Amino acid sequence: MTTPNLALPHIAAAQAQKHVTHNQSLDLLDGLVQLSVKDRDLSAPPASPAEGDRYIVAAGASGAWAGWDGDVAMFSGGAWLRLHAREGWRVWVEDEAALIVRSGGAWITLEAALGLVTRSTDVTLALSPNGAATRLTVAEETLTNLAGPTVTSSIVIPARAIALCVSTRTTSAITGATSYDCGIIGSPAKFGGSLSTATGASNLGIIWPEAFWVDTPIVLTANGGDFTDGAVRIAIHAFAFTPPD
Known part of the structure; x- marks a missing residue:
């Protein structure tokens, strides 16, 4: 007999060597409580595991882990112990610094399980x-060694996106120009005009939400002379959309 949730073995009445069953339960609890695994991408046991190491077994398991796909393997007493994954288990994955959840027979991120919004460059x-x-998407680039009358970014406002802002920060003092504008071709100061060339100067180039139908790079335009050096970090802030499958 075992417990219904963690499958801990019961000690039977009048059982001989009760310590064996008791110690097995302790081993299982030691592996399951505050569950944390080193990795979830291995399908075969590592060569030199340490006592107590735990792994989520990847698909196509082999060797001592054969048939353990998706379960937790714990190295205990010089052998691998299988912990059968159950619905709702939460596991910290050490090499990813991520918390994942067992749901529908698979391991998924906590954010996916709960429908949370995460910090990322592109958030649904x-x-x-x-x-x-x-x-909601943000793209960032640092334009360095500024030279000439204009400098064009390699990042773009995506086609069929709605731009909200292009922000800037001068990360290295600009020389040659007395100020600069941030915009696009045909509208050079759309996101800010006469911006400071001093190190640390910043600007939030907020606009009314505007749709862009083609990929549109950002253009920095020098005022009072050409750029001869300096660096500006730019960030594009926009709404973007994905059609249904």
């Missing part, structure tokens, strides 16, 4: 059953 705010999404 709303999602339909067939994958249509409304996203």
Whole structure:
């Protein structure tokens, strides 16, 4: 007999060597309580495990882990012990610094399980059953060794996105120009004009939400002379969209 949730073995009435069953339960509890694994990408046991090491077994398990796909393997007493994964288990994955959850027979991120918004360069705010999404996105680039009358970014406002802001920070003092504008071709100061060339100067180039139909790079334009040096970090803040599958 075992317990219904953690499958801890019961000590039977009049059982001989009760310590064996008791110690097995302690080993299982030691592996399951505050569950943390070193990795979840290995399908075969590591060569030199340490006592107490735990892993989520990846698909295609082999060797001592054969048939353990998706379960937790713990090295205890010089051998591998299988911990059968159950719905709702939460595990800290050490090499990813991530908390994951067992749901529907698979390990998924806590954010996916709870529908949370995470910090990322591209975050889904709303999602339909067939994958249509409304996203908030940010792209960042540092333009260095500024030279000439204009400098164009390699990052772009994505096609069919709605731009909200382009922010800037001068990370290295600009020389040659007395100030600069931040904008796009045809509208050089759209996100800010006569911006400071001093190190640390910043600007939030907020605009009314505006749709852009093609990929649109950011252009920095020198005022009072050409750029001869310096660096500016730019960030594009926008809403982006994904159609349904």
